[in-house]
Amino acid sequence: xxxxxxxxxxxxxxxxxxxxxxxxxxxxxxxxxxxxxxxxxxxxxxxxxxxxxxxxxxxxxxxxxxxxxxxxxxxxxxxxxxxxxxxxxxxxxxxxxxxxxxxxxxxxxxxxxxxxxxxxxxxxxxxxxxxxxxxxxxxxxxxxxxxxxxxxxxxxxxxxxxxxxxxxxxxxxxxxxxxxxxxxxxxxxxxxxxxxxxxxxxxxxxxxxxxxxxxxxxxxxxxxxxxxxxxxxxxxxxxxxxxxxxxxxxxxxxxxxxxxxxxxxxxxxxxxxxxxxx
Numbered sequence: 001x002x003x004x005x006x007x008x009x010x011x012x013x014x015x016x017x018x019x020x021x022x023x024x025x026x027x028x029x030x031x032x033x034x035x036x037x038x039x040x041x042x043x044x045x046x047x048x049x050x051x052x053x054x055x056x057x058x059x060x061x062x063x064x065x066x067x068x069x070x071x072x073x074x075x076x077x078x079x080x081x082x083x084x085x086x087x088x089x090x091x092x093x094x095x096x097x098x099x100x101x102x103x104x105x106x107x108x109x110x111x112x113x114x115x116x117x118x119x120x121x122x123x124x125x126x127x128x129x130x131x132x133x134x135x136x137x138x139x140x141x142x143x144x145x146x147x148x149x150x151x152x153x154x155x156x157x158x159x160x161x162x163x164x165x166x167x168x169x170x171x172x173x174x175x176x177x178x179x180x181x182x183x184x185x186x187x188x189x190x191x192x193x194x195x196x197x198x199x200x201x202x203x204x205x206x207x208x209x210x211x212x213x214x215x216x217x218x219x220x221x222x223x224x225x226x227x228x229x230x231x232x233x234x235x236x237x238x239x240x241x242x243x244x245x246x247x248x249x250x251x252x253x254x255x256x257x258x259x260x261x262x263x264x265x266x267x268x269x270x271x272x273x274x275x276x277x278x
Contacts (some may be wrong), residue, residue: 139179151180160259200236202267
């Protein structure tokens with residue numbers, strides 16, 4: 001850096017010295033111009049030695065931007081060579097599900113090992129009623145044949161009567177133990193226990209309305225009544241009672257001028273059976 005500065009100062013001194021010599025020479029020429037015009041050497045001096053070129057100047061400031069030129073578009077360039085395949089992009093967002101396509105054909109049965117047993121399925125609807133099973137073993141609720149008591153009697157004709165008249169069901173369907181009397185219409189208990197009784201009948205299609213009562217030893221247990229005139233109605237009632245040997249149960253009319261209808265179709269029944277012995 002110091003040598004460069006020294007060089008610049010030397011060049012400047014030489015330039016100053018050269019200019020000084022030239023100016024001195026011109027002054028001398030002006031003085032001698034009037035004295036003698038024959039000296040052609042005085043009219044033009046000897047050219048001086050060219051000075052040493054100066055160092056390049058610093059870069060000037062950027063000039064203002066010129067106006068946009070006006071011209072026609074240039075011709076279309078040639079198609080460049082195909083660039084190399086770019087890197088694979090990131091996976092895009094999943095699209096909406098498409099419409100369900102048609103069902104494909106059934107494939108062939110594949111070969112493979114048997115899979116694990118699946119979970120139990122939902123319980124299906126009840127199946128059809130099966131056939132009646134064989135009689136079970138005797139228990140307290142189902143007495144042995146020697147202690148079984150059950151009867152069912154019916155009428156094939158209508159019946160009418162007044163208050164207190166016993167209704168006789170003169171046809172026997174079942175009479176295990178012989179407790180029911182088809183001539184008297186009365187059931188007589190022979191084994192102590194819990195009994196079930198039921199009665200069912202069809203009303204007469206007339207002004208004679210049915211009013212029946214089940215009694216035990218003359219005491220009212222339940223009643224059956226129908227007051228819809230000129231219609232046939234099937235009515236019934238049931239009860240569970242405790243009996244001891246000698247107790248009697250029967251059906252009677254509850255008031256005067258009462259009756260019910262029956263025929264060979266067996267619309268009127270009186271039944272009872274022993275549930276278990278006490």
